[in-house]
Amino acid sequence: MTSSPSLAQALLRPASIALVGISDDPGKTSGRPLLFLRRAGFKGRVYPINAKRTEVQGERAWPSLTSLPEVPDHAFILTPTESVLPTVTECAKLGVKVISILASGFSESGPEGVAREEALRELAASTGIRILGPSSLGVVHPESGLVLTANAAFAESDMPRGKVFVASHSGSMIGALVSRGKARGVGFAGLVSVGSETDLSIGEICQATLDDPEIEGYLLFLESLRHGEELRAFARAAAQRGKPVVAYKLGRSAAAAEMAATHTGALAGEDDIADAFLRDLGVVRVEMLDTFLEVFPLAQRLGATQHAAPRRVGVVATTGGGAAMVVDQLGVRDVVVQPASPETLKKLEAAGIPGNAGRVLDLTLAGTRYEIMKAALGIMLDAPEFDMVIAVVGSSARFNPDLAVKPILDSADHVKPLLAMLVPDAPQALAQLTQAGVPCFRSPESCADAVSAVLARRSSGVGPASGHPTSSEGHAISEAQAYEVLDILSVPHAPYVTLPLRGPAATLPFEYPVAAKVCSGQILHKTEVGGVLLGIRNETELAQALVTLGNNLEVRAPGVQCDDVLVQPMRRGLAEVLLGYRVDPEAGPVVMLAAGGIWAEVLRDRSIRLAPVPLETAREMVAEVRLLQTVAGMRGKERGDLEALAQTIVNLSQLALRPDLRICEAEVNPLMVMREGEGVMAVDALVLQA
Template identity: 70%
Template structure:
């Protein structure tokens, strides 16, 4: 197997090639296959461009070559524009000649059924065996505005004045590249590069972005995700971007997708595919937005907040329009971001500076705020106030009609150490352009403004990373007794248990009645489905009767399964029941989930999810997010539960992510009883699936 092109070498061949070849390029520049040659010439690409078309001597007035072998040099990057059935042949030729990168426009691969999936597998196998890197299939190409590289078939790049800048865009959807370009240009954004990732048969979004991280022209990344394919590479990129202080903002499809079901535990069904993706992105420091506008507008704000573990939460608002500010406050509140009122000390400072200030969540300057000195003074005071992590200036009609008055004090306040952002209520493109040019995070509406702020605040500093592991396609369940051995190793408290023989005598118990009796076999993960549980047993005679009941139920409902072990436990009760689940997801990696127990586990879907492992501090945050656990904090006179012990248990179970010898695919403690404060937590059932 040849050495694959990776890192900076990959970035050069992909985005900074010295030469490109267009295989199957059309003579008609209006056709999809003719656009790349037209775009490259109009953009002034300085590298060599080789049209390849075996059916024509010239293409768009330029000499055409019959095949790649006929070229005067081996091109760095080949864009295959020809039909699906020609792609494998072109790839073989690229590999034979030593081409670094090949981009495939054609569809008709894994998305088109078994025959297409087989074709894509051949393409992937060729890449792995030869070192040729393949972008696509279904890639509309790559663009590097600074060098005139418009190696794309996307119609949006007919735009003559594509601005160069610091934003790098990678998208699974090729058409979304065009949408982001047109909308970004309207906002005055400049792009360092744009890549249509396509189907990721070889090159993944994470690897592409990772290869560009040392490019000084790139200040931040916008990702449009359809899935978390190749999650390990995306994780690697996100961690490296966080270390370099380069912000990443993502829009991911799939919020309405049905939950992913799992055969053995409730954890997968409770989490859901998109919920796992959400935790994956946030825990790796990526700001996940919900709106397309925020995808374009959030990056400057994300760049103003370092991923240092100190999560920002508090927003101060100053405005010249009470109604506009109320919309922003409302949208922030919907997303769980609370606008802080100014403190008494801050109000005093404002009044001492000659500004009329009243207690409330918003400092409304009214028309006086359109004066430079009033707005600038107010911003100076608010930016010094310790109660705010971010100051948001909401500007009304003056943003459109007097932008020099409305935006200049905001721009002049940008150098303050505290983050400052602006939201313009009217349609004010000139003011937005000025703010964007100055580097002020700015928003054209309350929805995108709140979305961007909430998504940036929701990012979490990446913590300890799991050991690398490839999840097995299936696993085997441990018996409950074997699962308890693993819990003991992790330090998760559990109820005492005794193993006895179903066919033997009632044993002498080290604990008192009442007890529970449960069949114990790795072949029966769901004991209640076979009538394998008897609860509330009082006395030796009742326990003997329970043994007989369990034997009869097994004979009737699980006749093919040999099981002679029974697990006996004392009956326990607590203030609440919770479910703590662990799962090694094929894309996102290990996750830990906390959910309300009992019927609420699946009815209310009241849960919190993080990438595993988690610290005790993070586990405390998870507890805060589960609504049904609020009363255990002593709310309204309720008895306090031992939430600290719960946090310790969550963190302990999550350590499965860093125990390579355990090889656990899934683990679930359900229920875990939360006892009164100071009395800990107790696991009374557990299921573990090993790979």
């Protein structure tokens, strides 16, 4: 070949393919790719390689890669685990651009497998060969006839094509999506099983396809967040191009890090971080597999991201029970159905539209008539109080599908999104709506999940600087040193002095009462070693406090180095919050606001964002912490300085732009929220530095 093909070309549109270790039996996993390629009409050159046979499935078989008349663009390695490394090494020497590895038995299988995977990673880095897998079931690109997969689901013919590209950690999920999609009339522009992401990641693969005009959006099935930087870069680039990204991610169960050094680490579990990561990048994260297949038209209709997410939903129905289910499921997800305004009700009445207008416009059986439903939809979609409208259709969707969906199809070109939820099992009606690109749903749960997930997206802001240490690399600095970091960031804190732990009490520059705390980077949680004394009223009590703190350390933390005590004036605010920052190994820098003090881990009342955050995002975080509603001026109660709190969130989040400070984690707990106009004040801080 005269020139090296691009990644997207070699992966999805290769001119030539080598099937290394292909079986003569098309019924076997290692025999399927050749059968599928021929059935799909792949126009490129296919080289079956089998060292033991001269013919495979009726075609000439080549004994080795070196015996081929050309260097293939893409090699699919179907051989057992122990022969993978030698084969990849041979591919790299020959100049094969991309290889896919079917075999498992790598990092998931113990120390030997970890070593094998590391060898693959080093080989990719040193030679430039790109590796898909291990544990990859392959790649499918219908436009080019590429069905380079061992997935049995592709034995089925007549797979519909679509405009959505799928990338999945799970190979079997690719087959599930294809079969479920076919039942709904949903097709795909391409599908990739990424496996272990030893080299090629979901983010890098998808980013390589962004300029493909045949791809209008993406579905990602994620088992975890890996290669977060590549995923971040892809999601932001997709948003810029107006191509929606939808994700179904496993791991919603609570699995916080038990050994986390800070409350921030314990409260911001892996899935909490993943959720903030995806939402802040404008990714639609759904909870249900049905929604995963159904949500894309809605995400596309509302754009890849939105700055002011529409929240006001109107519902018109031919079945009160079906509508009630939708309203209930939306309510569970904090999406409120908006009742029609008096002006809209007058228009409905003037148009002679019958039915009951409460929170839902229930047309009853009259809504099965085309002219009634069409007129009602027109008025609802034009009404300024609704940002989107959901049409809930009853039994007529099954028994008179053409009649039931025609008014929806004829109204779907409105500037506002129109959704359909069909109460009965109505595959014909769903197919018509799907073909027309109308967002349509089989259940109230998936309908509500889709609406909630799309509205939960947030527009991505400024990205973090590169070069941050990860939290596993850090060591704690003393509280006094932590305040020096807060000073750099303009995070307000209480005044303090440090005194020798074993020295005499000194005259303080502030009034009593005061608090005295041991001050050492080796003591992360001071209360656990008796290292905090409060309400000290005079110099005599301060002298005694120094003795008590020293004794407590000797008993509860023998051998721990601590020479100083930090003394601060006692302060009381209207509320206590926890403000934390940490660098997640995959998601990168995040900032968290939570109920603070003793409530931090009890309430788990928190808001998380990728750092850094702008002021408007910080205000959103303040509004999301329920505890702070008690100081938001409700029922005449005193207002806290929530604007100062928002600014402080912004200031701490600037650590994401300061890798030079080498901060892995930083936490203020508690941060006192003072009365409106009096600001906020940190009275304890913990910082981990690389």
